[in-house]
Amino acid sequence: MRVVRALSAALLTLGLAVAPAAADASPTPSTPSQDGGSAPTRAGTSFRTATEIEQGQEATASGSTGDYLYWSFPADTGQRPTVRATVKLPDTHAAQTWQIDVYDGLRRRQACQYGAQTRTAAADAASVELACVLRTVRAWSEPWGNDPLPGTYYVRLTATGVTTADLGLPVDTRVRVDSEDIGGSAAVDGSLAEPLVPGIATRSGQEREDAAVLAGLEPEDGWTSGWWSDRWVWTATGGVLAALAGVAGYALTRGSGRPTRVPPGA
The missing domain is CATH 2.60.120.380 (Jelly Rolls)
Incomplete structure (x- = not known):
């Protein structure tokens, strides 16, 4: 859950930063x-x-x-x-x-x-x-x-x-x-x-x-x-999203690979 919350916050911050650049690109x-x-x-x-x-x-x-x-x-x-x-x-x-x-x-x-x-x-x-x-x-x-x-x-x-x-x-x-x-x-x-x-x-x-x-x-x-053009902004956005997706995937994979503990006396 902490990974998901961190990912959501990062995406929100990134979206606010990109919004002005996207607006400038409109005719x-x-x-x-x-x-x-x-x-x-x-x-x-x-x-x-x-x-x-x-x-x-x-x-x-x-x-x-x-x-x-x-x-x-x-x-x-x-x-x-x-x-x-x-x-x-x-x-x-x-x-x-x-x-x-x-x-x-x-x-x-x-x-x-x-x-x-x-x-x-x-x-x-x-x-x-x-x-x-x-x-x-x-x-x-x-x-x-x-x-x-x-x-x-x-x-x-x-x-x-x-x-x-x-x-x-x-x-x-x-x-x-x-x-x-x-x-x-x-x-x-x-x-x-x-x-x-x-x-x-x-x-x-x-x-x-x-x-x-x-x-x-x-x-x-x-x-x-x-x-300079807003293409640089979108390129940087893609790189950040790819990095965040890699971190989230690594965290999920690591969590699913942990051994299941067997309660005593089972």
């Missing part, structure tokens, strides 16, 4: 920046001029049908970003197909797990909405892999197959990026030395104050090192 949407800054109201026209936005911000921009509009945002290990875009179309127009593409810090196009990445707006439709849910950002990948890695990501929004009469018509756009924290289920063994942020090598490798930095935004808590 949680990102929150808007608390720095009080206003959301961007314009978009870039190329990768180098992409407008930086934070996750949780809703950026707006005015443009023309046929333009390429670019934004960039930071994404860290364990996050699964979702990019949403809404395009307000002119009062009169022909059918238009709009598309949203996402590229990583190496400018590799990242596939969408699901979402309406391309949509065709019927003639005279008021607006069109697009969405792209990326794969979970990994801390490390093989050189030949195309896995999403921590760093800067680029969003490109444009219309394809536009008629000549519609080229140049004004449009208003809204873009927002949110992420879910996937947790240790997406953890891998290994991490990048630096996130894939354009200009970070120049910034860290030179002592000049005017060193080029092409992307200045980073996650609110900074870039993670990539080695």
